[in-house]
Amino acid sequence: MYFSHTRCVHLSVFCCTLCSLCVLCDLFSSIGGAIKPVVTFTPNWGNILEGDSVALTCDVPSTVPEEPRTYHWYRDKRPIPGDKQRLHIIGSSVGRDSGDYQCQTIGGDISDPVFLNVTLSYVLLQRPPSVIYEGDPLTLRCHHIKGFIAINTKFYKDDQEIKPSESDSTFHIPNITRSQSGRYRCTKQIYGSDSSNVRGHSDESFISVKELFSPPEIKVTPSRVIEGDEMTVRCDTRRDPLRGGTELHFAFYRDGWTVRGYDVSDTYRVPSSQLEDSGKYTCEVRKRSSSVSTMSDELYIQIHDNELPGAVIAAAVIGSLVVIVVSALLIWKRKKRKRFSHQDPHQAIPTAENNTDPDLQDVCYTYLDISQLSRGKRIQHEDPTVTYATVNNTNI
Structure with missing residues (x-):
């Protein structure tokens, strides 16, 4: 156990020394x-x-x-x-x-x-x-x-x-x-x-x-800004690699009016954008304490109303009506198929094509075979829950 402990201690010292050397190497590098x-x-x-x-x-x-x-x-x-x-x-x-x-x-x-x-x-x-x-x-x-x-x-x-x-x-x-x-x-x-x-x-x-830096370009995030969204406008430019440490200052304008003066930050943020924040945005970049400056091209940023557009609402209503109509047709066809499944194949059923009486469109037809019924014979054991009808046939 003592040997094992000593080996662990030595190993720890070696590892720490190795880590220190690595840190020093990185530092020197x-x-x-x-x-x-x-x-x-x-x-x-x-x-x-x-x-x-x-x-x-x-x-x-x-x-x-x-x-x-x-x-x-x-x-x-x-x-x-x-x-x-x-x-x-x-x-x-x-x-x-x-x-x-x-x-x-x-x-x-x-x-x-x-x-x-x-x-x-x-x-x-x-x-x-x-x-x-x-x-x-x-x-x-x-x-x-x-x-x-x-x-x-x-x-x-x-x-x-x-x-x-x-x-x-x-x-x-x-x-x-x-x-x-x-x-x-x-x-x-x-x-x-x-x-x-x-x-x-x-x-x-x-x-x-x-050129000390490339011509600036206005970029906005998100690409479609809805009223109430946080909007970020960035003035994108690239410094020449040989002058990468040059300090640049950025200013932002909307419709020609300053919305943020010169600052080292290349972004302009609107925490909660409103409809009046819409407009033509530009940015200007300049070297610190220098007359050298460059203006970006204009970018129109539209702040959209957070209410659904009328076209979207109309499309939703039309879509709902189409679903209702299609569902009704499917239900009607299913009922019609179920009704015809109980029809006797020997009996011709009147259809809407040969029945011109509108009052009879919903009449249900059935077939009764009374050929085996004796003349004058009455049905016994009447059931009060059954509706009976008398059929008079002079040929019986």
């Missing part, structure tokens, strides 16, 4: 999935001129206190020197430094690739390396090669001038919209230190502004 790093550039340009310098940072979101980490860097999926959070590229080269950069911490996920484009040119239109979404701020820079002087900077969108000649080499949009997608171009006049041989140079880039 979840932490590893939650700390996917992001590569950022400083300055924040995805394209640079040869000879420029840039610093790459491996940003690791974390909910735990900061602790020393070891980093690994990759270019085009190949390891490159560097075990610190920041990777410096000084005096960039076209052939050496262009490519997709990724970083990773020990036990963590590897980041998504970010492309650095090193170009050899006089003028370069610089843009951020990351994807541009509606509502994001956008800054473009008309950059020129070192050792030269640049003047008369201009910016164009789809060949339309959007910023006149200025000494400032940047163009800024506080909250970009999808309608502002297009081909952007900048021009500069470049000359050397001797102020001779001034020449114009330009560069262009296509800016594509992605």
